[in-house]
Amino acid sequence: MSSHHIVRDDQEPALIINEAIDNLEHVQQLLEWSPTVISSQDALPWLIKNQIKVDVVICKNEDQKNIFQLLEFQQPVKILGFEALESSIISEAISFLGYSKYPAAHIIGPISKDSMMTITNYTSLNLNWSDGDNMWSLFKSGxxxxxxxxxxxxxxxxxxxxxxxxxxxxxxxxxxxxxxxxxxxxxxxxxxxxxxx
Structure with missing residues (x-):
């Protein structure tokens, strides 16, 4: 897409950052279109250090107050708390985006191929995934x-x-x-x- 296109809110893929990766340049390229940035609690220090604005944080309920204080300078930030979280926020982030009618998401962080295949079973979103070494694309059309x-x-x-x-x-x-x-x-x-x- 060239820079003369008009992009409406929520039309570009959201960016889900589960963990930091070494390829900051790749993440910066994805940020050029100002996507909604969803972060795990673990990725926050890396995002703050690299001056990346966070829109949504997914965390445990008990950590919401600390995260709000940590991101006070970035308000408004939506904090989604859960009673329990798996080691990854991916399923919660994808559910949030689906409910919010986002068409697509780009996920950042390491992943196993088993996890990728599991995620495809419960989402209608178009997905890309960057693990630091590769960019993975989901092909629903077969x-x-x-x-x-x-x-x-x-x-x-x-x-x-x-x-x-x-x-x-x-x-x-x-x-x-x-x-x-x-x-x-x-x-x-x-x-x-x-x-x-």
Whole structure:
């Protein structure tokens, strides 16, 4: 999207920051369109240190007062408290965004492929996920088709994947293109594709 487009509120993907990553430049690029920023309590020190404005924090009920004081200089900030939280805020953040009618989210922080597949079962959001090394994209349509240069690496997470094009299969979760050209991946189910940042 070029800079002359008009963007309405809540049209751009929200940014969910579960944990800090080493690639601050990537996060700064995602912030260029001023998305709603949702943070875990663990990511707050990193966000504050890097002067990133937080819009929503998801935390345990007992931590709300401390977080409000920590972010007093950034008000208004919405603090969503929960009685108990898993090790990740992702499911709560996705539920909040779905309820708030956001169309998409970009998630920042490490993740396992099992967690990625679990999340796809309960969301209608379009999702991207950056783990510091790769940017993962969710394909709900069951189809990925893209022209790629030679020796381009794709990480795969999904089942029943059919791959067409000139590639070398490293293992069930990774391919590398053998020559420049179109790679097409299809599946009757949703799947994720990861590309190096």
């Amino acid at each position: 189809r990925f088709s893209k022209w790629l240069k030679e020796k381009h690496e794709l990480q795969l997470a999904g089942s029943s994947l059919q791959i067409k094009g000139d590639f070398e299969k490293v293992d069930d979760q990774k391919i590398i293109t053998a020559s420049a050209g179109i790679i097409e991946i299809t599946s009757p189910e949703v799947f994720w594709i990861g590309e190096r940042l």
